[in-house]
Amino acid sequence: MSYSDDPRLTAYVLGELTAEEREDLEIELAADESARRALAEVRQTIGWLRAGIQARTPIQLRPDQERLILSRAEGGTSWLSARTRWAAGLAAAAALVVVTLLGFWTLTGPEPGRETASQTAVTKPVGGSAPPSDSSGTPGAAEKAQSEAEPRDVKKETSASERGPERASGRRNKSRRAAAGHEDPVQDYGKWLNEDVAYIASPEEKAVFLKLKSDTEREEFVEQFWYRRDPNPATVINEFKAEHYRRIAHANQRFGSVKTMPGWMTDRGRIYIIYGPPLQVESHPYGAYSAGLHTRRSRQTGLPPERANGKAGTAAPRMPPLLANGGTASSFPFEIWRYPELPGLGRNAELEFVDPSMNGEYRLSLDPEDKAAIFTVPRAGLTLAEELGMATPKGRTFFFTPGNRESQPISKPKYAGTPGKPEPFREQSAESNTEAYDRIDDNPFVSVKDHPLSTFSIDVDTASYSNIRSFLDGGALPPKDAVRIEEMVNYFRYDYRPPTGEAPFSVNMEAASAPWQPDHRLVRIGIKAREIDLGSRPPANLVFLIDVSGSMQDELKLPLLQSALRLLVDQLGRSDRVSIVVYAGASGLVLPSTPCNEKQRIAYAVDRLQAGGSTNGAAGIDLAYRVAREHFDPDAINRVILATDGDFNVGVTNQGDLIRMIEERARQGVFLTVLGFGMGNYKDSTLEKLADRGNGNYAYIDTFEEAKKVLVEELGGTLVTVAKDVKIQVEFNPAYVTAYRLIGYENRLLADQDFNDDKKDAGEIGAGLTVTALFELVPRGVPIQIPEVDPLKYQAPRQPTASMNPELLTAKLRYKQPDGDTSRLLQSAVVDRNTPFRSASDDFRFAAAVASFGMLLRDSPHKGNASFADVISTAERSIGPDPGGYRWDFVRLVRRAEVLHTGR
Amino acid sequence: MRKHGCDSEWIREALETYGSSLTRYAHSLVGDLDQARDIVQETFLALCNQDPQSVRGHLAEWLFRVCRNRAMDARRRKGRMYDLTEIPNETEGFESLPSKILEKKEAIEQVEKALEELPAHQQEVLLLKFQHDLSYKEIAKVTGLSVTNVGFLIHRGVAGLRRRLQSDALPLGSQVRRVK
Secondary structure, eight states: OOGGGOHHHHHHHTTOSOHHHHHHHHHHHHHOHHHHHHHHHHHHHHHHHHHHHHTSOOOOOOHHHHHHHHHHHHTTOOOOSSOOOOOOOOOSOOSSSOOOOOOOOOOSSSSTTOOOOOTTTTTSOTTOOOOOTTSOOOTTOOEEEOSTTOOOOOSOOOOGGGSOSOOSTTOOEEEOOOOSSOOOOOSOHHHIIIIITTTTSOHHHHHHHHHOOSHHHHHHHHHHHHHHHOSOTTSSSOHHHHHHHHHHHHHHHHTOOSSSOOGGGSHHHHHHHHHOSOSEEEEETTOGGGSSSOOOOOTTTSSOHHHHTTSOOOOOOOOOOBOTTSOBOSSSOEEEEEEEEETTTEEEEEEEEEOTTSSSOOEEOSOHHHHHHHHSOTTTTOOHHHHTTSSOGGGOOOOOOTTOGGGSOTTSOSSSSSTTSOOOOOOOOTTTOOOBOOOOOOOOOEETTTOOEEEEEOOOOOHHHHHHHHHHHTTSOOOGGGOOHHHHHTTSOOOOOOOOTTOSEEEEEEEEEETTEEEEEEEEEEEEEOOOOGGGOOOEEEEEEEEOSGGGGSTTTHHHHHHHHHHHHHHOOTTOEEEEEEEESEEEEEEEEEETTOHHHHHHHHHTOOOOSOOOHHHHHHHHHHHHHHTOOTTSEEEEEEEEOOOOOSSOOOHHHHHHHHHHHHHHTOEEEEEEEOSSSOBHHHHHHHHHHTTOOEEEEOSHHHHHIIIIITHHHHHOEEEEEEEEEEEEOTTTEEEEEEESOGGGBOOGGGGGOTTSOOEEEETTOEEEEEEEEEETTSOOOOOOOOOOSSSOOOOOOOTTOOEEEEEEEEEEOTTOSSOEEEEEEEEOOOOOGGGSOHHHHHHHHHHHHHHHHHTOTTOTTOOHHHHHHHHHHTOTTOGGGHHHHHHHHHHHHHHHHHTO | OOOOOOHHHHHHHHHHHHHHHHHHHHHHHHOOHHHHHHHHHHHHHHHHTSOHHHHTTOHHHHHHHHHHHHHHHHHHHHTOOOOTTOOOSSOOOOOOOTTOOOOHHHHHHHHHHHHHHSOHHHHHHHHHHHTTOOOHHHHHHHHOOOHHHHHHHHHHHHHHHHHHHHHHOOOOSSOOOOOO
16 A cells, blocks of 8 residues: 555654554565655654644633632542652653653743743742742743742743732742743853752763853753753653753752752752652651551661562561661651662662651661662763663764754654654674774884984874764774874864964974883974964855765764754855755755855755765766856865765766866865764765865764864864965984884875975865874883894995984974965974973873873774873873863763773 | 642642643634633543542543543534544545645644644544644543544544645745755
């Protein structure tokens, strides 16, 4: 039957099929393209439908009606001993979590999903006054009266007129957010971190947050934080966040007291917030002997003996609860909470809370270690699906453009598949993984006598680092050949002195001992390119060449790319032009060259990109360059920006021809930037070669943060080249150096004679960027084993002549102006002052730490005494100001790698 | 220390959780806001007479069902019944219309209008599903239909909606070739 009539498709999207039906359908989907298309249409329609419906304004009962209902309810009640809970209406695959029915309807207009919880809910102790003017300040923000210690209503927005004035005296008021649509930004980030999310944010997240510098960054972090935990991003409401604030409110209402502390800070509050409502509460407000049947409990397990011993037994007299200090409380109020499972206590866990001070503050009566185990949520920060092993943190792409949430496709749930059903964890099996890296052998030590010169091309690509990050965040160590140490070191910004005079860059050298081999010296050569005032940069003529083949469909690819492009276009202005060319099967011009003040038109074209089909990269590239040449402006930045996962697997893809064409165009002034996306089909070596020959740079974009870094923060560097074909040649002084080793740059080595050969291609430097190279030197007098060349028979050996020269080495740089053809020379020398490593600058030590990390990941034969622990401690001590938090993030990655490494 | 488990507590929670959506549901059935509110009020008053244990686990169903019954009563009095099991004549399916490209924002704005054009029973189940987030089973209980029927209606409704949205869509300004 035609799939368009098949109700299973809708049921599948809504999670209504049984497991069997789902499996059967998935088999059919895998085999049938028309079925998949039909499914995609269903999804899309459902997305619109939901969005359209949620945009409606809410309607409520009248206040008098509510009062009537509540007063009827309060009359004639009977005592209930346990709380009731509501079954879930979610389609999420929740196995561990106690689910509560969440029927939050925040329906106030085009900004759905923004949580209405007053951010100060947590900070107001019970009995406090109404929150300050964090409500948007809309006049007439009505008060909702409530009964004694009512939890703050975190669920709904209501129009101001719906809620009546205060009900009766003695009841606390609560102000409401009356504004439709907009969420208030968090007013106090300190409180947000230390109170609202104190129990659910991981230590790493907290540390990153503290390092953020601007409110914009914090705002985005907050959004991201909640988005990551949203179990069903396809719905408008963030169910996790709503529930979290509900719990806080509940805790404040129930567990706090004016005398001691707000509810959320108490033990019971904490447990409630982290683990949710217990299955059952047994309450003994008058102490042990008011309870009915008593049961003795074992001190070790906290469980009654029949359970501790695994046998059902008769009940024995209950012992009074044990206090943390070992005493017992015979007549203090206590409560027992039961959970189906708790970490540290296992299944059928029971928690005892005692109030020895008789002031309403209950304490958890456990050994301090047990208490700590319960209070630490070890996997805080992981979403439910990640905890179940069904998704990876790597899949947390950052979908937000600040202030422009509508740009995100609602019909694309975070997990491909049924909304709420997480995508199965992708195993990195050897067969399915078609990533391809060129093999790299670490540069060995070479003797200065035989090889006094080291020549290589400058490199500012950073893709290797993002790629490594992607692996580590996904829980795997990267393949050794994916680790290019120079790209890792160059990922970070260093504070080198900028150039003066007319040279496009400055050279800054520093020398100290090598931390992994204290007998050896480490020399860092740092190049800093001229900054460019972005306000006065030349206009840009950009062509986006986008791979829309089927493999780009993954959420880490095309959707992330779309967000990245929107970002870039936001930075451009009316004198810039962009065009979009796609390639997949047939190539097409999706957007002709358009000035960048027509942002809507461009955004629309970007939004409509869809993946499907196979790739014929060559035809697309041809078209893209043609478009770029049509609008070529000698005074502008003319660039093709290729965005792909490197999958050139169909059609005529003679790499040689392709590369020749790219080189030719580069000569004519159209440069190439390559942005790599996604994992699994990621052809690293192809992409690097293309960028190289195209006189451009190459970055791997694995997260929205990375997109921002490449396309916004380093926009100048990405677009504006200040020098091209930059080569470096270092000559070592044999009076001081016996042998040396260039760390990294294995792919970039040049023959010594290439240095002066202007026809030989080399790397580019973009405006404002830094380039760093590290040499490890063996000083004279330190023994080293290197194969030596036999003395020559027909020539006399060269004698060192500069033995009185104190210089350690001289670095020469050749470069061309971006539109020039002849190179210029710059040179600089360094004298070693025997500085110990610990006295070197922060930048030096941090770079060394990164290099060590690279060597560890590659298991390099030259890693010496390097260890993950050393890397971490060195890096932590040399973080410096760290704008953007990238160095801090590096430390996090090293920790991850350490864990993965020891776990092997 | 407060005593917990007081009856008013669960009613209050139910009211907060469902009050608004029930009111909207009733309104979609009877059309008259005041009447809708009265129906919902009656529903909650009826809830007060229930033992919480008896509705535990399926409160939403219960509320929507009771609400619906009352709303249907009101409609019957006005002669505005409709038959849920009626099968529409038009064939509905997801034919791709390759020349119409939908802009997402436009589509969302048109959803209201397109919804209203759907037959009443399709509208109702679509709203129950997508506005009130009830499961197929719950919708079945509320409306008295079989679960299979509900699935059919929802699928048809989604398909019908899409067709209506696509036929309303305006062709767009720039020349674009669809590249697939």
